[in-house]
Amino acid sequence: MRYLILGSGPAGIAAAKAARKLDKDAEVLLATEEHAAPYLRPLLPDLVSGERELPGVADPQGKNLADLKVRLLGGKRARRVDSAKNRVTFSDGTEETYNFLCVATGGRPILPLALMGAPGSFLFLNSLGDAQRVRERAMRSDTTVVYGPGYLGIEAARAMRKLGNQVIWINPGLPRFGNPISGEVEARVTDQLRARGVKVHEGTEIADVIDVDGKNYEVVTAGGGTIRCHLVVVATERLPNIGFLDGSGVKAGAGVLVDEYLRTNVSNIYAAGDCAEVYDVNRRESRINFGWRSAIKQGQLAGENMAGGGKVYIKNAEDYFGLLFGTPLLERVKA
Known part of the structure; x- marks a missing residue:
């Protein structure tokens, strides 16, 4: 057999x-x-x-x-x-x-459509190789945007902040699959992230990413806001x-x-x-x-x-x- x-x-x-x-x-x-x-x-x-x-x-x-x-x-x-x-x-x-x-x-992992036109701007956090690449690049970065809902986004934001980066977490909302974290727990966790200096943008999407000079990027949110960063970490549902x-x-x-x-x-x-x-x-x-x-x-x-x-x-x-x-x-x- x-x-x-x-x-x-x-x-x-x-x-x-x-x-x-x-x-x-x-x-x-x-x-x-x-x-x-x-x-x-x-x-x-x-x-x-x-x-x-x-x-x-x-x-x-x-x-x-x-x-x-x-x-x-x-x-x-x-x-x-x-x-x-x-x-x-x-x-x-x-x-x-x-x-x-x-x-x-x-x-x-799901890649937001807006990131497809700026391949140098982002790294996934999905595999062992991804994690090693994210850490290596984050050591040379000051500001990171984390994109992803729920647990995955929380853990990525926590890790990048622990590493010393300024972190902006774009949380698009509930994942489409699986079982989301309860609203009360996620609210408490989000408050803790804010207390540790993570800026949180809830209920929005990445509308566009502009490559400024190959090292710096401008992330445009669905609400029209812009965020200057060195890296976007994609920690989306799979x-x-x-x-x-x-x-x-x-x-x-x-x-x-x-x-x-x-x-x-x-x-x-x-x-x-x-x-x-x-x-x-x-x-x-x-x-x-x-x-x-x-x-x-x-x-x-x-x-x-x-x-x-x-x-x-x-x-x-x-x-x-x-x-x-x-x-x-x-x-x-x-x-």
């Missing part, structure tokens, strides 16, 4: 380990576009701020993959899935076959990274549509984590459940079910993003 898991985030690693646990003799492959060892994405702002060094963001889930005989294939970005031939083609031209496939490719499934026959909405067993309409293909639109048996609707804890839970169930289990995914209150990052987030901002 051959299990191929796409993605080395929490869902992918959990799926690989679960499949290995139930199927001792199977071949388990974990293919990821990352070149780095698995890391904890929620801790990337701490890497930017200098509160953690590189070893401090390593994902402990990924440390014993070799011992479990899970083969990690780095630098592998999925380009196409041929579900009829049980084959995945990667962007480097290589291919891998499978008996069971788990899609756990997470999401990609949309499911599933474009490579086009033409595969796997059904998708905003994310990969899966039933309560994390199984797609193609019987030997499963999906888990931020890319999966999971059927909620309690609410009787499909939704994307962004968050580290729910990704691990989904990945584990997908791995078990690929290997012959029959467990149903039932979300509980602890899977909700807002409950996970309430008081702890407030304490982080105060620190």
Whole structure:
């Protein structure tokens, strides 16, 4: 038996380990576009701020993959899935076959339209490489605009301020997917950021970015205001990274549509984590459940079910993003 898991985030690693646990003799492959060892994405702002060094963001889930005989294939970005031939083609031209496939490719950040015309003005804060680039550039900057809603924007603004930058946080409002932080908690956190010198522009968008001289930029807000800065950090919500499934026959909405067993309409293909639109048996609707804890839970169930289990995914209150990052987030901002 051959299990191929796409993605080395929490869902992918959990799926690989679960499949290995139930199927001792199977071949388990974990293919990821990352070149780095698995890391904890929620801790990337701490890497930017200098509160953690590189070893401090390593994902402990990924440390014993070799011992479990899970083969990690780095630098592998999925380009196409041929579900009829049980084959995945990667962007480097290589291919891998499978008996069971788990899609756990997470999401990609949304780029505001206004930034597309000024590519030198911004950096994403989405991957380990992004965090390293943001820190390097921020060390040479005085003023940074952070764009992004909710938790992601808060953490990016906190990190940049901790690094010593003057920070203007443009908060466009509630994220379109996942579970937002409760209004009361976000208001308290925002007050703490203001107390630490972060200027907050709420409920607005970036309308334009003007490249002044290749080093300085003017950000124009939807309300007509202008902000002079050296860098824009894009810390937006992430949309499911599933474009490579086009033409595969796997059904998708905003994310990969899966039933309560994390199984797609193609019987030997499963999906888990931020890319999966999971059927909620309690609410009787499909939704994307962004968050580290729910990704691990989904990945584990997908791995078990690929290997012959029959467990149903039932979300509980602890899977909700807002409950996970309430008081702890407030304490982080105060620190």
